[in-house]
Amino acid sequence: MSHSAPARPLSIAASGPLVGTLTVPGDKSISHRSLMFAGLAVGESRISGLLEGEDVLATAGAMRAMGAQVERTADGVWQVHGVGVGGLLQPQVALDMGNSGTSTRLLMGLVASHAITATFIGDASLSKRPMARVTEPLSRMGASFTTAPGERLPLTMRGLCPAVPIDYTLPVASAQVKSAVLLAGLNTPGITRVIEPVPTRDHSERMLRGFGAQLTVEETPQGRMIAITGEAELRAQNIEVPGDPSSAGFWMVAASVVPGSDVTIRNVLMNPTRIGLVTALRMMGASIDELAQRDVGGEPVADLRVRHAALTAIEVPPDLAPSMIDEYPILFVAAAFARGTTVARGAHELRVKESDRIAAMAAALGLAGVRVSEHEDGLSIEGRDGDPLPGTRDARVASLLDHRIAMSMAVAGMHARAAVTIDDAAPIATSYPAFVDTARALGALPQWMNR
Structure with a gap:
């Protein structure tokens, strides 16, 4: 695992609504x-x-x-x-x-x-x-x-x-x-x-x-x-391990931003210390319904139904950071489609994750046509009010061997005029081996590319 594997570029472009029911990997x-x-x-x-x-x-x-x-x-x-x-x-x-x-x-x-x-x-x-x-x-x-x-x-x-x-x-x-x-x-x-x-x-x-x-x-x-x-x-x-809310976050945002989408994610962990992304998306106007709330092994669990909704920019409360630190990259993608400028600060920890996720997402979204201002502890993102991203055309987003950067930008590509291409999506396997297959099952069209 510590040895370098061949890069696997991935390209993904808009393909219509995302519809279906899915389960995400265990937390x-x-x-x-x-x-x-x-x-x-x-x-x-x-x-x-x-x-x-x-x-x-x-x-x-x-x-x-x-x-x-x-x-x-x-x-x-x-x-x-x-x-x-x-x-x-x-x-x-x-x-x-x-x-x-x-x-x-x-x-x-x-x-x-x-x-x-x-x-x-x-x-x-x-x-x-x-x-x-x-x-x-x-x-x-x-x-x-x-x-x-x-x-x-x-x-x-x-x-x-x-x-x-x-x-x-x-x-x-x-x-x-x-x-x-x-x-x-x-x-x-x-x-x-x-x-x-x-x-x-x-x-x-x-x-x-x-x-x-x-x-x-x-x-x-x-x-x-x-x-x-x-x-x-x-x-x-x-x-019994419930579904990972970090993995569910990609589909929450994808369904929220792709017009006509209606996705149900089963068996998602709803521990209060882990649902900062749900809170932030709801503040932005996302339609997220909790169904069949229950307790599994001492942890709260629910099925989440997420439908497309017009998102509005917010100032993300810094006190949400501990409960969504891994979800900031996909929140940045949601902000790219919102109306107005979203400001997300108080997330210094992102600088020392699998990559410097603040710098990595600023570069990736900028390449895809989003106006972004980088701060030491977060980003300000000028949203496109629901319009598709321009995409990356002939350029390739640098994943920096970071699974969350790769998956977040794949979601960005699901509502883009031109394809978003990620230079290496192989790291997705570290946390969500079935991500690309799940995207296809919902109606997206990701394509593995030649190096």
Whole structure:
């Protein structure tokens, strides 16, 4: 996964309304965590609906390398026999994380409180992403690190057992950093506490409780304090992974901007810490109806019916950022079709994702004919009031090995006069392997091109 694969250019142009019912891949955040927690539990866990993209498969491979038995059955259910908290084994090979920052940062948390040494490697994109925000708290707990310049991959870490419990206040809102510290705390004597001044996605907390960890959440004047009691014993679980709201976001925007569209997305995770895009699109006038609301494994789930609607520009509330940080690229596409100028600020985190998503989307939308102003923490986008984009004609959008840039600009092409062409859409497989097939099933006409 860390080796470069041949580029796969993708071209997509307007082809009429998008109509149909679909399911999106299992939620990526929950998929990663279900494999990790099951790998630390005692007994056999069964996971259905797991996202089988490259990022999650990197997590599965790493857990196997550290002793867990992880197998996919013929009916698509994943069986995991865990090693127990404290039972991770010394990996005999480097852990190849591919493009997955989530795998890397959370697994570093697991390793930190085990007496093992692990080397993490990744692809060119992941190797540019800073890891200091994770190495800093884990170092306080006793882990030590050797990294490439700039606290980047390749990275070798040596865990400490017993590790030292800490109280840690997140300097930047990050569910990955929070989760890494909590996972290190699982095998650390005493109580490890994380304080988040701004709430972030809470899948780790929900799922750790479900597996039997002693975890409390308390609102304090400093922020939300999560405390985990170490030397836990996790119990095997059966897990049903709901649909990923980040993946659903592409079809929410596509149906909203392509005239005549009517799309229903089944079984979408509606966790309040993950639906910032739904909130922002509704503020813009999107028609999104929640059907069959229900609870699946402690998480709220619904079917979403999305119909074409005239969108109006908004100033995106910065406090939505933690609940939609991965969805900003597709929100920028929605803004390109709105009436007026949308201003989205407060999203500094986008600078250090799989790519610099602020710069990448400014360049991509500009190439497709949208007027964009770039800020340090976001974009201002002059919308086209429902008119199609001019498209990229002979130019190619640079995906920068970023799956969300590629899929967002594919959606932009679904309402463009000339095709939008993406230089390399192969990274889509990291999170949504069936994206192109789903687009075709709804009526779009994406075409893989010769290099």
